[in-house]
Amino acid sequence: MKIGIPRALLYYYYHPLWKTFFEKLGFEVVTSGKTTKELIDKGIKASVPEICVPIKIFNGHVLELLEAGVDYIFIPRMMSTRKGEFYCPKFMGLPDMVRYSIPGAKDKILFPKVTSLTDDISDFKIYSEMGETLGVSNKQIKAALLDGQKAWIEFRRITKEGYTALEVLDYVETGKKPQNPIKDYRVTIGLMGYVYDVYDEFVSMGIVDKLREMGVLVETFEMMDENLLDAELSDMNKRLFWTFSNKLLAAGYKFFKDGHIDGIIHVTAFGCGPDSLIGKIMELDSNEFGKPFMTIRVDEHTGENHLLTRIEAFIDMIYREKVKVKKEA
Amino acid sequence: MKVAFPYMGTTVIYKKLIELLGHDVVEPPEPTQRTIELGVKYSPEFACFPLKVVLGSYIEAVELGATTIVTSGGHGPCRAGFYGETHKKILRNLGYDVDIIVFDDYKSDKTGTIKKVRRLKNGKSWFYLWKSLKTVYSMAKSLDNIEKRIEKMRAYEVNRGECTKAWQTIKTWFDEVENIEDVRKTEGKSNKLLGEIKLIEVPEPNKIKIGIVGEIYVVMEQSINLRIEEMLGGLGAEVERSQYLSKWIDFNLLPKGIGKEHELNILKKGEKYIQEIIGGHAKQTVGHIVDYAERGFDGVVHLMPFACLPELVSQSIIPAISKEHNIPVITLSIDEQTGAANTLTRMEAFMDLIKSIKRTKIA
Structure with missing residues (x-):
């Protein structure tokens, strides 16, 4: 039996867990290919016009998997991975949207409900309901989850050493250890952005690599320790409702306060609701901290040259300022 | 203060x-x-x-x-x-x-x-607060009842705009109330005023009923949704909204187990399409569409603010519901760019569609 996993959304955060899990159960895992212009176009046709780019891309990946003839597509209903917090409504309704808006998908979706108290979502209770459909026993599920959990923890551990999700996903898959992140750098940038925006090379046009080529050390939220991040939000009156948005905002605050971060870039996809608020909060607070902050909003039409020009100008500005301060000192 | x-x-x-x-x-x-x-x-x-x-x-x-x-x-x-x-x-x-x-x-x-x-x-005193809350709650109930009546009457008024004018008057009357007794009296007075409005007689099967569903703010606030109720009324349709203030109070503020049957029932109807409550009123929206279809409404207008997160989920699913329950649904996404003329044209077309379906049904 073939199980499809779309290379979109939380693929970039949980794939090692899910892939290992299904493979240990003896299924063939089919991951959709990289996002292409063609795939986005298909996704756009299958989505309502106003919805955000990541969801349109997701639909494109689902269509690709359906065409590839998989038996099931795994689209977990992401509800909550922290007490009192949720996911964006679109994540919570994702399986419903796919089932009722993509022709031929209705009976092919596996959608366990993910409710957990931590980021580690390898709890047996979440996955047990799939046992009957897949024809596997509880014991098998438990064993497979244990392996999945191991793979995921390893994935997270290496990410925190400063590697990007793409590098680590590659490592987990092929065993090829990524090269050290650059040692010689002139500027350090805190990059705020959801994993599915930053690491989808079509959406962000490989922004991390572009920055590195310019001699920039890039830090992202998933390279930081969860508990440290969480502490950043302790003086907020009311936290945001969305777990990943909180992580992003916490990372943003940390970047603001952290002396070795020279500037912050916020990558956001067109139509992202939570980001519309985060962007404003960051914008208002950046005055207080006096740190350069730039928002890059990307969608399926964004031109590569445009993006390059903007980040080049931003990095040059920061670098010049840095040199000037050094000279004066 | x-x-x-x-x-x-x-x-x-x-x-x-x-x-x-x-x-x-x-x-x-x-x-x-x-x-x-x-x-x-x-x-x-x-x-x-x-x-x-x-x-x-x-x-x-x-x-x-x-x-x-x-x-x-x-x-x-x-x-x-x-x-x-x-x-x-x-x-x-x-x-x-x-x-x-x-x-x-x-x-x-x-x-x-x-x-x-x-x-x-x-x-x-806490007792005074309790009394005030009770007065206000009964006011919300009566105003909603009156508004519901007006939403039906508007389609048949002889002199255009008479119902809306009466509604304005009624609201100023309610501004004067001080206790539950006043509320009751004012409600009676208001109903009398509405009773005096001349209406065209329309036989029951020819009546067109349209439900309005969607996000609470754009459904409830007429100055933002291009006075869609008046627009539809003017085109000859009775309307009913999915959201009324008193219902909202019932569901969100009253203690468990009181006055919630209606909303819970609606949520149950939406369960098939959106399983969990995903925020906003997405699940209620799909539930209400099913409910309106079951109650024999002729069409549904779905209102949402531009790029509303939960309503985008319901919008994605609506074509499937519309097909399964055989009820026309039109989605209007509202923001600062929305124009009245454009919306009126769309509503007219929607009404024409409903009327032609009705004619073929009767014939």
């Missing part, structure tokens, strides 16, 4: 509560183009439309002298629950000196809620 509140629906109800507690009320003006422009100017570009309008209306209230704004919060996961915090930050940044009291889910912050209530209670 000069108290204002967000403008949504029949505002005379909130005004009354604050007045009964002995505060000066600064009623924000009904949203106009200026309100929208103010809101759009200072809100995040991609924020949802209600956030922008409410911000604009707060600024106008502050200009009129309000020092405190009372509003409801929420527990998410839709952006509406974070309006209070966002508004506070933006207003502070603009240099307005105003205090925003946000009432969040009382279960998650009991002591905080009690503190806020004490502040608003203004030294009045």
